Amino acid sequence: MATRSPWPRPLSLPCCCLLLLALGGPGFFQSHAVEVNVKDLSNNTCIYAEWMMSFLIKYETNSSEYKNATLKPSTNVTHDGSTCGNNTHAPLLAIQFGAGHSWSINFTKTNETYQGNIISFTYNTNDAVFKDAKTKGPITIVVKDPMHPVQLNTVYKCHHLDSIEVANVSLFFWNVTLQAFVQNGTVSKNDSTCEADKSTVAPTTVANLTTAPITTASSPLPTTTSKPVEKPLIGNYSLKDGDKICLLATMGLQLNVSQEKPVLININPKTTNVTGSCGNTSAILRLNDSNKRFIDFTFAVKNTSANTQRFYLKEVNITLISSINGSEPLNAGNNNLSIWDTFLGSSYMCQKEQTVLVTEDLQIHTFDLRIQPFKVQDNKYSKAEECFADSDLNFLIPIAVGVALGFLIILVFISYVIGRRKSRTGYQSV
Numbered sequence: 001m002a003t004r005s006p007w008p009r010p011l012s013l014p015c016c017c018l019l020l021l022a023l024g025g026p027g028f029f030q031s032h033a034v035e036v037n038v039k040d041l042s043n044n045t046c047i048y049a050e051w052m053m054s055f056l057i058k059y060e061t062n063s064s065e066y067k068n069a070t071l072k073p074s075t076n077v078t079h080d081g082s083t084c085g086n087n088t089h090a091p092l093l094a095i096q097f098g099a100g101h102s103w104s105i106n107f108t109k110t111n112e113t114y115q116g117n118i119i120s121f122t123y124n125t126n127d128a129v130f131k132d133a134k135t136k137g138p139i140t141i142v143v144k145d146p147m148h149p150v151q152l153n154t155v156y157k158c159h160h161l162d163s164i165e166v167a168n169v170s171l172f173f174w175n176v177t178l179q180a181f182v183q184n185g186t187v188s189k190n191d192s193t194c195e196a197d198k199s200t201v202a203p204t205t206v207a208n209l210t211t212a213p214i215t216t217a218s219s220p221l222p223t224t225t226s227k228p229v230e231k232p233l234i235g236n237y238s239l240k241d242g243d244k245i246c247l248l249a250t251m252g253l254q255l256n257v258s259q260e261k262p263v264l265i266n267i268n269p270k271t272t273n274v275t276g277s278c279g280n281t282s283a284i285l286r287l288n289d290s291n292k293r294f295i296d297f298t299f300a301v302k303n304t305s306a307n308t309q310r311f312y313l314k315e316v317n318i319t320l321i322s323s324i325n326g327s328e329p330l331n332a333g334n335n336n337l338s339i340w341d342t343f344l345g346s347s348y349m350c351q352k353e354q355t356v357l358v359t360e361d362l363q364i365h366t367f368d369l370r371i372q373p374f375k376v377q378d379n380k381y382s383k384a385e386e387c388f389a390d391s392d393l394n395f396l397i398p399i400a401v402g403v404a405l406g407f408l409i410i411l412v413f414i415s416y417v418i419g420r421r422k423s424r425t426g427y428q429s430v
């Protein structure tokens, strides 16, 4: 309490109403809306806000790896320090949650508009979700709110998922209802809808989406329209080391995300950026699609007992910041893979569709895959080792033909021998 004394007298927080609405969404990404009603001393509302929020935080572990933790304000959210402000101090919306985490935003206004100004977020790595963190204690990040100015006396509404990335933290907001500088203690009846929500309704943008048709759980329509999803476009991706290509990848990518129900998402290579890193024993290919989807492939080199070296796909890590309409950001990874195993110096090829299991709820389908994460020579693929699914056909057919031919030869031979015997016995009998 004492530490919050910078906001003492004039207009402060008798505000009671912190409503936590448990939402239906099952599973790990279950979330709660936070509702805060900041009132002045005469119990007039000055800030009203209801929103959903979560944080994705990258931290270093005691074994010098990086891991992600997710935080979200759920139960036991308090709003100490929230204030209506005065002529010299800006109104502030502040919440505290979990094991020592806090978040706040202050607001400014002009004659016509108001907007968020500075966002401050403190997370405490003493929380059990960071149990293997290298450094313990509170870490604060401060960032300017990117929200556009909103007409005074209107309620800002935005269902669309928005995110802010700063330092090792991604903040996600969605389903926001907010009014600062509420006049006469009455939340306005007029809304200001964010641009993103307006555009998601427009059919033109829907047509531009590369995602599969989505049928949300709330949709009253039966799923009779579930069309087969098209095969994704094939993309050529490469990384350079200086002016030489050091990693080559060709593939069509499709994600199968099961949050409420499975949804297939095709990655459009035309709007996907490539970053990553090459190395002698480890390489990372990071694809960043324009819909804020990040897919990291980590390749490694291993020594075999036969004293040769092979590479393989070791880890896949996916972050869907705005994954599916209305659903939460998702981060999932599997660092225990051992697929696409190929001689170092060759490329791996699989034209058949393949599935990479990332988690129970997230799969990647690859199409027309060819990849060479190490030892690329002259900016082009080395000879390919084909996956079993492909080679299946390629070598079983010749073998089958060979075996059949072999049989034929043996048959001909046997009948020849028998024929000779018969004719010989024939001669004798005569």
Ligand SMILES: *[C@@H]1O[C@H](CO)[C@@H](O)[C@H](O)[C@H]1NC(C)=O
Pocket: 006, 007, 008, 009, 010, 083, 085, 086, 087, 088, 089
């Ligand atoms: C405005 O509010 C701040 C903090 O809440 C306080 O320190 C300051 O004295 C107030 N100023 C006036 C003029 O009331």
Ligand SMILES: *[C@@H]1O[C@H](CO)[C@@H](O)[C@H](O)[C@H]1NC(C)=O
Pocket: 014, 041, 042, 043
């Ligand atoms: C404001 O509301 C609280 C609780 O609802 C009440 O205890 C308090 O007396 C009210 N204050 C004024 C000035 O009306």
Ligand SMILES: *[C@@H]1O[C@H](CO)[C@@H](O)[C@H](O)[C@H]1NC(C)=O
Pocket: 058, 059, 060, 139, 167, 168
């Ligand atoms: C943030 O990440 C960088 C590496 O990306 C790391 O060096 C730094 O220590 C991290 N900061 C914190 C506070 O974890």
Ligand SMILES: *[C@@H]1O[C@H](CO)[C@@H](O)[C@H](O)[C@H]1NC(C)=O
Pocket: 058, 059, 066, 067, 068, 296, 316, 317, 318, 331, 332, 333, 334, 335
């Ligand atoms: C995914 O990669 C990030 C770093 O890019 C790392 O912090 C995180 O732990 C990885 N997640 C998984 C599940 O491997």
Ligand SMILES: *[C@@H]1O[C@H](CO)[C@@H](O)[C@H](O)[C@H]1NC(C)=O
Pocket: 062, 063, 131, 132, 133
């Ligand atoms: C890292 O922290 C975890 C959790 O506290 C602990 O079990 C583990 O032994 C630590 N590892 C190292 C290398 O210190």
Ligand SMILES: *[C@@H]1O[C@H](CO)[C@@H](O)[C@H](O)[C@H]1NC(C)=O
Pocket: 153, 183, 184
């Ligand atoms: C607030 O009250 C004042 C005086 O009663 C009135 O002039 C003004 O229009 C009211 N504002 C709103 C937004 O209702």
Ligand SMILES: *[C@@H]1O[C@H](CO)[C@@H](O)[C@H](O)[C@H]1NC(C)=O
Pocket: 234, 235, 236, 250
């Ligand atoms: C990818 O590269 C190959 C070989 O250079 C080329 O044949 C193919 O058309 C390219 N595909 C796309 C989609 O650019």
Ligand SMILES: *[C@@H]1O[C@H](CO)[C@@H](O)[C@H](O)[C@H]1NC(C)=O
Pocket: 256, 257, 258, 262, 264, 360, 361, 362, 363
């Ligand atoms: C997508 O994943 C779900 C859940 O794992 C699975 O039931 C479904 O068959 C998958 N769909 C495709 C097209 O692979």
Ligand SMILES: *[C@@H]1O[C@H](CO)[C@@H](O)[C@H](O)[C@H]1NC(C)=O
Pocket: 301, 302, 303
């Ligand atoms: C593989 O063998 C090479 C030398 O033969 C060695 O330098 C390297 O450390 C080995 N790598 C692993 C992962 O064992």
Ligand SMILES: *[C@@H]1O[C@H](CO)[C@@H](O)[C@H](O)[C@H]1NC(C)=O
Pocket: 159, 200, 214, 216, 325, 326
């Ligand atoms: C996305 O969500 C918004 C608000 O929840 C809804 O109005 C819209 O119909 C949804 N769009 C799709 C494609 O489900």
Ligand SMILES: *[C@@H]1O[C@H](CO)[C@@H](O)[C@H](O)[C@H]1NC(C)=O
Pocket: 023, 052, 159, 175, 326, 327, 328
């Ligand atoms: C967003 O809010 C609407 C109602 O305003 C609710 O139906 C929907 O489930 C919420 N979306 C999420 C992801 O919580």
